Amino acid sequence: MIDRRTILKGITAIPILAVLGGVGSALLSFLKPNLKPLSIPTAEIPQNKDLVAASLDEFPKEWDVKEFVFTQITPEYSSKGTQQTDIPGYILRVPKVEVLDPTKIGNIGGDLREGYGEADHKGEKYSMVIVSRICAHLGCIFQYHTGDEVCTGFNYCGETGPKGHPLFSCPCHLSVYNPLEVQDVAGIMRVGHVVSGPAPRTPFPFRFVLESGNVIIKGYG
Numbered sequence: 525m526i527d528r529r530t531i532l533k534g535i536t537a538i539p540i541l542a543v544l545g546g547v548g549s550a551l552l553s554f555l556k557p558n559l560k561p562l563s564i565p566t567a568e569i570p571q572n573k574d575l576v577a578a579s580l581d582e583f584p585k586e587w588d589v590k591e592f593v594f595t596q597i598t599p600e601y602s603s604k605g606t607q608q609t610d611i612p613g614y615i616l617r618v619p620k621v622e623v624l625d626p627t628k629i630g631n632i633g634g635d636l637r638e639g640y641g642e643a644d645h646k647g648e649k650y651s652m653v654i655v656s657r658i659c660a661h662l663g664c665i666f667q668y669h670t671g672d673e674v675c676t677g678f679n680y681c682g683e684t685g686p687k688g689h690p691l692f693s694c695p696c697h698l699s700v701y702n703p704l705e706v707q708d709v710a711g712i713m714r715v716g717h718v719v720s721g722p723a724p725r726t727p728f729p730f731r732f733v734l735e736s737g738n739v740i741i742k743g744y745g
């Protein structure tokens with residue numbers, strides 16, 4: 525038979541057990557969080573729209589070039605929810621050179637290319653360099669030079685200079701990029717080797733496909 529003292533002890537222990545249970549539960553949930561793993565809300569997935577930036581017919585000769593502007597749409601923690609940035613770029617038809625091997629340069633899977641791609645169009649081979657015009661040094665917009673100005677104004681008269689072929693050159697601190705050379709950027713070979721000036725790497729490439737004779741820009745950066 526349970527005596528009175530045992531019953532009183534049991535009643536006194538109830539609040540202590542309740543407190544211990546609460547603390548224990550908090551500790552257990554701390555050790556094993558019940559939140560779902562972090563996932564990217566749909567709203568944060570890049571929402572870029574494809575841009576048909578050119579037809580290959582606009583590049584009848586090697587070294588023909590076209591400027592374009594791609595609108596990059598990225599998530600932003602504001603009432604608008606997104607931010608739009610206009611990125612200027614160049615589409616440049618270049619001669620086929622050995623170092624621009626499409627299996628190694630710009631090959632990011634399937635038909636998608638990054639910075640460099642090739643296509644057959646109306647019986648001709650097109651080798652296309654497509655990069656941002658934002659200088660990799662401090663962000664000025666660089667230009668495409670076909671004449672002597674790179675040698676006279678940009679301190680670069682190398683063998684692949686203006687006497688050889690056109691180059692990209694930045695007016696701010698005289699960086700010069702060679703669209704026919706590649707450079708290792710964090711383990712990836714990218715087109716637009718820096719041949720002069722302070723730029724630390726090649727320009728950022730655009731992602732694109734060459735489809736049905738068109739240049740379709742898919743993304744950037």
Ligand code: FES
Pocket residue numbers: 659660661662663664694695696697698699721722723
């Ligand atoms: S911003 Fe182009 S060289 Fe400095």
